[in-house]
Amino acid sequence: MNHEEYLAKIERANAWAKAYYVDDAPLASDEEYDTLYHEILNYENENPLFADEHSPTKRVGGMVLEGFNKAEHKARMWSMEDVFNEADLDAWIERVKKVKENFTFYCEPKFDGASLNLIYENGMLKQAITRGDGSIGEDVTENVKTIGSIPLRINYQEPIEIRGEVVIKKADFERLNTDRLSAGEALFANPRNAAAGSLRQLDTSITAKRKLMFYPWGIGINSLTQSFLSQKMSFVYSLGFLQPPRIVVTQSVDDVHTLYAELIAKRDEIEMMMDGMVVKVDDVSLQEELGYTVKYPKWMVAFKFPAIEKVTRLKDITLQVGRTGVVTPVAEVEAVNIEGVIVERATLHNFDEIERKDIRIGDSVIIIRSGDVIPKIIKVLTERRDGSEKVVERPLNCPVCGSELLDDGALIKCQNLSCDARVVGAIIHFASKKALNIDGLGDKIVEQLYAQKLVLHVKDLYTLNSEQLLALEGFKAKKADNLLAAIEQSKGVSLEKFINALGIEHIGEVAAKKIARAFGLEWLEANYEQIIALEGFGEEMAKSLVEFIHVNKAETYELMAVLQPIASKLEITESVFTGKTVVLTGSMSQPRDEIKVMLEKLGAKVSGSVSKKTDFVIYGEEAGSKLAKALELGVKTLSESELNGMIK
Incomplete structure (x- = not known):
């Protein structure tokens, strides 16, 4: 076999693999594929210097990794807002309609697996990163190369991030657990854990054996010019990726509800585990106009499936003490299987809930689980009591340090800073x-x-x-x-990093930056009304910050005196941009973050979406839908050079 024949056999083998893994329409028998595979392998063993990186032999793994390096996503991987009933979904739809009355929905199943970001450059798979915290995840590229439904090469040369879910079929999950049981190994709790655990194997040959699958559900950084998400995703699927079993693009709310009912009805038939349906705004320009909260995009929701209910017995209640001192009761229940997940604990939130529901140790209770990490108790079956049940007393002392607890009603806290x-x-x-x-x-x-x-x-x-x-x-x-x-x-750190470092519940990096920018070094004097007025802040975040300030104000001032954090409140220079809303789009000669900071120092509010309220759209090369929308709305546009001229 010469090298040209070798390359031709690689092309044929990859075509057969795509037909098998992606199209579900095999073009050859297993025996024919194995024969071809070994012909390729024999050539590579004889000519190791000429082995092609696209060879199917590269997918078998065999590399043993020392660990996983952290890697940064080019664009943030957002979480999704969950809705659990038609009323919640309709409320979200009404919020979208306040921006645009008529729009198109893009709906697809929500698979329960491990989120993954694939980065392609010059048509080659360059890197694969787990979701992590949305900004930074773990580099699992070598493991991902073993997944047959992920192309190592695509027919698209521009940089693009393709996001999706790594899943395992329910039947393959059962076989995997059967094999582990025979080998005396611990069983995976559910298909999601099996997918995530397989993705993070240090031995890539183990990942290769796990029959993982990848379903794209979105894109990050990209240069695609299509106006609708459905068009962009159709292009992604055309590159050789798996397509979900059901996608609906519609302007009808009834169609959305119909698909939801259909997916629930076919929940057991579909080979992968689903926990809901994702509903997105299809129009990319409307997505940009709707924008984001601190946690998730405003243009998409996860319409979760109804929770599964099971009856079990409450064996005990244990106490957990969090980093901020909050004492949380946790229900320990008799193990029960809910959709493949063995549940032994349930959240109780606080002692007010225990008293309101009259929950007692020994009670028969109904628990539900709907994709939650810890299920919850929704009802006590009081008619099943036999008199042996014990009333749950509110704790008086910390279970960890034994000090007296502060009981604020809903919240019980350990105030001992040395706990x-x-x-x-x-x-x-x-x-x-x-x-x-x-x-x-x-x-x-x-x-x-x-x-x-x-x-x-x-x-x-x-x-x-x-x-x-x-x-x-x-x-x-x-x-x-x-x-x-x-x-x-670490002294002299920026104020937003200092606030984030305090570990305030519900206050992460983005929220900490908003607090620092809004209040500067006087942030500990901010009240509830001022805090909840911040963009993207909800009631839960505001209450959490107010509670933290109430309990820890003196200690935090002492710590600030030691670290001397630098206030992030911007000094504003009056300019033509002061008080104006500005949107940046396209590639600039300097990083957009630097331009954003410069504009903010000139008093501008830099937004991510174009609307009638936008005052300026500043564009660079390859500007797309935002520039087009600005021209459509009559918003003033400035090139980067015009911006620099105005500033000078």
């Missing part, structure tokens, strides 16, 4: 990469410092000295000096 449950978790978060990024201060070292009573509060980090560290196991001069230097370097 193990609070201190260790708070310091670990404070030092983490997403917070102050104190290099060298990992989980084990924090636990070590706390155990030796060297750090009993975050601010104690800043009184550590070399002598104390050298007395600890595993520390030598260089390690101690490096850690002390990293702690010192």
Whole structure:
């Protein structure tokens, strides 16, 4: 066999593989494919220097990884807002209609698996990244290359991120668990965990054996010019990706409800586990106009399937103490199988709920699960009581440190700042990469410092000295000096990073930045009305911040005095852009983030979508739908060079 014949056989093998994995229409028998595969493999064994990177032999794995590196998505992978009934869905539709009365829906099944982002450049699969926190995930490229339904090469040369769900068929999941049982290995709880666990195998040959599948549901960074998401996704599917078993594009709300009912009816028939239906706005320009909250796009929702109910018995109630000191009751129930998930715990939220529902230890209860990590108790079957049930008492002392608890009604909190449950978790978060990024201060070292009573509060980090560290196991001069230097370097951090580092419930990086920009160093004096007025803030976020300020105000001021965070409140220079709404689009000669900051310093509000309220659209090369919409609405447009001229 010469090299040209070898390459031709690769093309034939890849075509047969696509027909098998993607089109579900095999073009050859298993025996024929195996014969062809081994012909290719034999040539590669004889000519290793000429082995082609698109060969099907590259999909079998065999590489053993030391670990997974962190990788950054080019565009953020957002979460979705969940709706659980027709009323919630109709409320979302009405919110969209306030922006545009008539629009088209794009609906598809919501598979329950592991979210993945594929990055293609010059037609080649360059990188595969798990969702992670939406900004940064884990690089699982080598494992993903073993998944037959993911093309290693596509007929599209521009950079593009293709997002989707890695799933495993229910039948393959059952076979996998049967094999694990025979081998004496722990069983996977459900197909989602099996998919996620298989994706993160350090031995790529194990991933290759797991029969994973990839269904695209969206795109990130791209240069596609189609005006509708349905058109963009049709193009993605044409590149050789699996298409969901049912997609509906319609302007009819009735059609949306009909598809939802159809998917529920076929829930058991469809080979992959589904937990709902995704409803999106199809018009890309309307998506941009609707924009985003802090957590999710306003132009899409996950219409979740009805929760599955099961009856079980409440064995006990245990107490968990969170990083902010909130004591949460957790129901321990007799194990029950709900859609392949073995449930042994259920959330109770707080003690007010226990009293309101009259939940007692020993009760028979109805629990529901609808894609939630922890199911919840919805009803107590009081008629089944036999008198042996025990009333649940509100705790008086912290289950971790034993100190007296503060009972604020709905919330019961441990106020002891030295409580193990609070201190260790708070310091670990404070030092983490997403917070102050104190290099060298990992989980084990924090636990070590706390155990030796060297750090009993975050601010104690800043009184550590070399002598104390050298007395600890595993520390030598260089390690101690490096850690002390990293702690010192964390001083003078930006205010938004400082706020995020505090680990306030519901307040992440984006929300922390908004708080810092709005209130500056006086953020601890902000009240509920001021906080909830911030863009993207809801009642839950505002209440959480107010509660944190109420409990921790004095301690936080002390910590600020030590770290001296730099206020992020922008100093505004009066300009033609002051008070104006500006939208950026297209490729610029400098990073768009830098241009955004510059405009904000000139008093502009930089928005992500174009509407009648937009004052300026500033465009660079390859500007797309935003520029077109600006011209349609008569919004003033400026090229990047015109912008620079105005600023000068």
